[in-house]
Each structure stands twice: as C-alpha cells, then as structure tokens.
Amino acid sequence: MANNILKGKRGIIFGALDNKSIAWKVAEHAHNEGAKFVLTNAPIALRMGTISELAKETGSEIVPADATSMDDLIKLYKTAIEKLGGKIDFVLHSIGMSVNVRKGKPYYDQNYDWTIRGYEVSGLSFHKTMQAAWQLDALAEWGSVVGLSYIAAQRVFHTYNDMADNKAVLESIARSFGYHYGIRRNVRVNTISQSPTATTAGSGVGGFDGFYRFANDLSPLGNATADECADYCISLFSDYTRKVTMQNLFHDGGFSFTGMSETAMQTYLKVMEDEKK
C-alpha cells in the first residue's frame, strides 16, 4: 500500500540487525514510501548482522555509530546530511539491550555495571540521538523522531527486568525532548509501545513465547507484527501526524486496555477443569 507519503524526506534509521528487526521493516516501508535514508548500527552489530542486504535493497548507505557515543552520533548526522543532501526529516531509534537480561541476572540481583550499560544503550542513547542533532541543528522543521517502547514501562512483566526502567526513561525523554524540540523547530518526538515481536531483542526476554501468546490472546485485534509497526512509524514520519508529539502510543491490538478476554479466560477455565480431575 505504498502511497509515496515520504517522498522527498530524508531519514536516519537505527537498529536494523537482521530481517526480523523492526527497524528492518521500517527501512523497507520507508523506501517503498519514497524516503531516502541512512542505515546505522553499532560497529559490532554491523559485523554480526546482515544489514548490507538491506542497504542494497533500499539503495541506502550504512554509517556505523555506537548510539552511546556522542562523537559517533555527531559524525553520523554530518555524514547523513552530506550524503542525503539536506537536513534530516525523520529518525527511528530502534535500540534496546540489557546485559542483566542477557546474562540471566534477575531484577532483585542486578549487576549495576551491567544496569548502567543497559541504561546507556536503551534509554540515554535516545537523549543523545536528539542532543547530537540539536548541537548541529540537524533536524528539519516539522521533523519526526520515534523511539520504540514496551508496556513494561507502565505494568510489571516479571522477567522484563531493568528494561522496564529503561523504557520508562525512554518514554520520559520523548516527552521532555518533545517539548524542547517542538519549541525550537516544530520537531515532534514520540514513542510507540509495540506488541511482543519475535526479533533478536524480543526473543531474548525470558518466557517470550508465553508473553507473545498471552498478549495475542488478550488483544481483540491480536498482536501487532513488525510490518504493522513499520506502517505506524511511517505514519508518524509523514506530514499527516504533524501535531502528534510527546506521546507514548500503544500499538498492540488493544492489549493495553483489555483486562480479560474470552480467549484468555477459556485457557484459565480449562486449567481449572483439569485441576478438578
């Protein structure tokens, strides 16, 4: 359903690792909608992932940047502006990582060096992404910045660990920077709170398959896929959403506002029946 709604727009897309990544889908959809963009990821991810295939498919350049490094980010914006021929209209921050989650440390027994690293990668990098742009005045008037979040920022998901705190920070940064960048350049800043999605980062969370099934059973529209998330991102980069800013936008098939569904209840009733046997 390409309608060229990003024709003439220039972007930077962080976080495409492989073809399951949400950022990968966003890049494909943005390309189909007429945008030009630069792809970026941490140098180690560029070595491990398959981003060069995406660059070829979308005719885009890859610029390495560790999103925790202001030097890398400044270089990234300068290169992107030069290669794309003007200021940046949209930025996708699709970055998340918790060392505690990776290494199986629970919330109540964190290694704080790992906690700080996870915070820098998953939360603070969103601020740096915007502060680097601010320093260079790199974003165009009515630009759009989108970060990806998860509902564990509002409600407890028992194995989501320190990522829950990082997502709460991410959403707060969207509000605060959304204010300042709105005043300065009419730039909007939002987070999308996405359904569980089977990607490298998503599947790394303990019990992912259970979360996925539970969310799908609870949501009247079912879980949102990575492709559907990409569509939503495109709408937020487009000129059709110019006054949407400082929001955390749930993109989850209705999960966030459903207490119990018939499908989920059936599962419980079945367990209770089995217990009586």
Ligand SMILES: NC(=O)c1ccc[n+]([C@@H]2O[C@H](COP(=O)([O-])OP(=O)(O)OC[C@H]3O[C@@H](n4cnc5c(N)ncnc54)[C@H](O)[C@@H]3O)[C@@H](O)[C@H]2O)c1
């Ligand atoms: N998959 C899900 O279930 C789900 C649900 C809601 C929100 N999200 C969020 O979506 C975003 C994208 O994740 P995904 O699910 O596509 O997984 P993914 O693993 O494909 O993407 C995560 C990306 O973060 C990048 N990254 C890590 N450290 C970095 C650094 N220092 N600098 C630059 N990039 C770095 C990785 O290289 C990778 O490309 C994350 O913010 C994630 O928390 C995912």
